[in-house]
Amino acid sequence: MFSQLTDLDLRLIRVFLAIVDAGGVTPAQATLNVGQSTISTQLATLETRLGYRLCERGRSGFSLTARGAQFVDAARTLLSAIDTFGMQARNVGRKLVGTLGIGMIGHTPVAASARISEAIRRFRTRDESVRFSILVRSPGELEELLLSERIQVGIGYFWHRVPSLEYTEIFAEDQLAYCAKDHPLFAQAGNVTPADAAQHEWAWRSYPLPEAGSSTTPHNVTAVADNMEAVAMLVLSGCHLGYLPEHYAARYLKEGLLAALNPEQMRYRVAFHMVTRARQHRTDIVEAFIDDMQAAHSSRGEEESHTPVSR
Structure with missing residues (x-):
């Protein structure tokens, strides 16, 4: 087991997450730009250092073990914390520092996309150093990403309501x-x-x-x-x-x-909604972006097929 994290450990963890995201060792070659044997060796080294098997791979395909699935969540949390710390250290004194993950469904109407772009433009005028991460996923996946805190804002059509999330109609x-x-x-x-x-x-x-x-x-x-x-x-x-x-x-x-x-x-x-976690779980970054979404919709005026953001 890890007693102290080293640069090697972090590199091996990033390799492992790349394998998970790609869906296996073979497809991860394109992402990591190294050969399959090298990736397999790095994965085996990580498992040896941890003391348990992270995944099953072979002719039957790639799948995480129970411990591997738990390790994925812990690893993502770790790397996110490292990235956030680095950004905060570089931008001491800035009011808003961190990452804002936004998930959207595909083929958003042009007028709605313009409002979202306007909100981003307004956000960028703030005293901030925030890295945007934007994903395109299905509505169900967006809700799962919100609940696991991998994104902070979801925009799309949602046919049911998760009690721990807040849904605001935007268009x-x-x-x-x-x-x-x-x-x-x-x-x-x-x-x-x-x-x-x-x-x-x-x-x-x-x-x-x-x-x-x-x-x-x-x-x-x-x-x-x-x-x-x-x-x-x-x-x-x-x-x-x-x-x-x-x-x-x-x-x-x-x-x-x-x-x-x-x-x-x-x-x-x-109706399409902007979805976030409940107010008590939202960061200052998320609150600022919601304010900018509200301002963007107000500034462009009312249109027959759109409704303003309300909070």
């Missing part, structure tokens, strides 16, 4: 029902009734969409997907109808590949 997104140019309803697009659309096969999300309501939720669902790219692929096949974000479908409409079935009747609005 809304309109979803419309579409068909592809090869679909039988394409010629009627714009005037398709919900009853006519219900006779055809649909692609739907694999997670709950409470905002859709019973009036827009199709019953003839023959395909499901967990992201808008996959739904778009199913709709573009001409075999399914499906709902897509209006901003996301715009490029396909421009190219004549998609058409909205009935923009007035077959639509719903999805």
Whole structure:
């Protein structure tokens, strides 16, 4: 077991985390830029120094042992503390020093992205020395990252509520029902009734969409997907109808590949939220960024498809 941490120990720990993030020794070669035998030797050295096995690797694949999973959390905490200490030591006297991890879902609407960028710009005018770390993940993964404190702010669509997290609506997104140019309803697009659309096969999300309501939720669902790219692929096949974000479908409409079935009747609005841990667990950095998000939304004015940040 470690009695004192050395530079070698820290280097071996970083190698181990790179292996975990890559999903195995072989895929970690590209990240670490060294050969598989060298990585295996370094991993074995770390396990010898610890006195226990961190992972299983071989023909059956890569997997963490129970101790290895616990060590991952401890190692990330250690390296984060080291990075924070180094930043604080270099910036003694600054008001805000540390790291701000922001997680987002993919394909955020342009107007919403502009507001987030504005918030970052405002934050950068503060007396700060903060390193931004921005990830793109699914909503479920964002909540897990928040709970494990690997990020401090999540932005996206969340269909349930974790009691220990706070959800603040920051904008809304309109979803419309579409068909592809090869679909039988394409010629009627714009005037398709919900009853006519219900006779055809649909692609739907694999997670709950409470905002859709019973009036827009199709019953003839023959395909499901967990992201808008996959739904778009199913709709573009001409075999399914499906709902897509209006901003996301715009490029396909421009190219004549998609058409909205009935923009007035077959639509719903999805609220997107900024998620953080409860106020008592938030750092000054997070509080400052929330203030800047509020200011960014206020400065750009009210738009029909967006709501201001409230706290």
